[in-house]
Amino acid sequence: MIPAYCTNVHPAEDLAGVVAQLDRYAVPVREALGADTLALGLWLAEPVARGLAADGAARRRLAADLRARGLEVSTLNAFPYGGFHHEVVKHSVYEPTWTDPRRTAYTLACATVLADLLPDSAAYGSISTLPLAWREPWDGDDDARAQEALDTVARALREDAARHGRPIRLAVEPEPGCVLDTVADAVAWLADRVDHDHVGICLDTCHLAVSFADPVDAVEGIRATGLSVVKVQASAALEVAEPGAEEGRRAVAGFVEPRYLHQVRENTPAGVLAADDLPEALTDLPAEHPWRVHFHVPLHDRPAAPLTSTTDVLLTAVEAVRSTSDAMPHVEVETYTWTVLPGAGDDLAAGIAAELRWASENLGGAS
Structure with a gap:
């Protein structure tokens, strides 16, 4: 089965x-794949989600527009609130945080929209969201406010499930540099704070790889607490084995760009070292051991040597999820960086189709 692709690669707001x-x-992607139906991980900027949530007729028209085009939506990406294609995004993608009522309102609007878009075949809907906030400033009072906000969303999702007959579940997405930096951080924070029936984990396999965590251990850690993987974002990080070598440094420096934050981790025998962006890594990290960079690279098109990508982490993580779950969660290919890739081509639809073809062939029936 062909996984969904995330439409946050497109700038429409x-x-x-x-x-x-x-x-x-x-x-065109659906047609290139020869598929009768193509799944989307839809991104709706806050004004769009708010407008649709307030207008049932508009939601019905959007659902009809999707059906007429052979498209379906079981998952939304509600991590970016808006402005995701501004010239500079960087830290603004983490705002508003889960301490801000605007984040709660946006998420609830997305849930209202998704309930009317779900195809008949969907067992549930999912909404991925940010891991609370960037790591600073953050304190215990922020923890309490975020927990209260997540409780508010969970209560609303519980009521919606009773009304519509199918649940919509929130998927918190750990990301390097955030309050919930790693999967282990997210599990530790969420396990005793949230309603497990309506809040779980979005496992972004690029973020997982950047943390240098073992993917099997990460998935087992989620399961052991009673949390679940609600959604997998199938993505790959950039990797350079010898960042201190002239060739490796030059190659990775070619991925410096001004729009998005590209966190870097260096895997040393003493522990994982961190830099918040690629230019900082090139200046501050010792570059004596392998780097992984938070730069979503196309799954099918590995970067030129000496760079590689972490599709091995993706494949291992998906198999671990499959082996520990009664049914596969939603899988969404999320390569939003096509337009900032070095030497990016003009035919975005062809690139997305090629990536989805790879995912379909390699992810073993992921849904």
């Missing part, structure tokens, strides 16, 4: 633009 992007990209 109004409803007309969202539908136009479906025509420009999603439909």
Whole structure:
């Protein structure tokens, strides 16, 4: 089965633009794959989600627009609130945080929209979200406010499930540099704080790889607490085995770009060293041991040597999830960096189709 692809690669931040992007990209991707139906991980900027949540007729029209194009939506990406294609995004993608009522309102709006978009075949809907906030400033009072906000969302999702007959579940996505930096951090924070039936983990395999965590141990750690993987974001990080060598340094420096934050981790015998962005890593890290970089690279198109990507982590993680779950969670290919890749081509639809073809062939029936 072909996984979903995440539409946060497209910049539309109004409803007309969202539908136009479906025509420009999603439909050609579906046709290139020869598929009757293509799943999307839909991204709706906050004004779009808010407007749709307030207008049932507009939601029904969007659902009809999707069906008419052979597209379906079982999952939303509600991590970016808006402005995800501004010239500089960097830390602003983590705002508003889970201490801000705007984050709660946005997430609830997304849940209202998703309930009316779910295809008949979907057992549940999922919404991925940020790991509370960037790591600083953050304190115990912030923990309490975030927990209260997540409780509010869980209560609303519980009521929606009773009304609609199918649950929508929130998937918290650990990311390097955030309050919930690693999967282990997310599990430790969430395990005793949230309703496990309605809040779980979004396992982004690029983020997992950057942390240098063992993917099997990470998945087992989620299961052991009673939490679940609600959604897998199938993604790969950039890796360089010898960042201190001239060739390796030059190659990885070619991925410096101004829009997104590209956290770097260096795996030393004494522990994992951290830099918050690639330029900082090139200046501050010792570069004596392998680096992994938070730069989502296309799954099918590995970077040129001496760089590699972490598709091995993706494959291992998906198999671990499959072996510990009664049914596979939603799988969404999330390569939002196509437009900032060095030497990026113009045919985005062809690139997305090639990536989804790889995912379909290599992820063993992921849904």
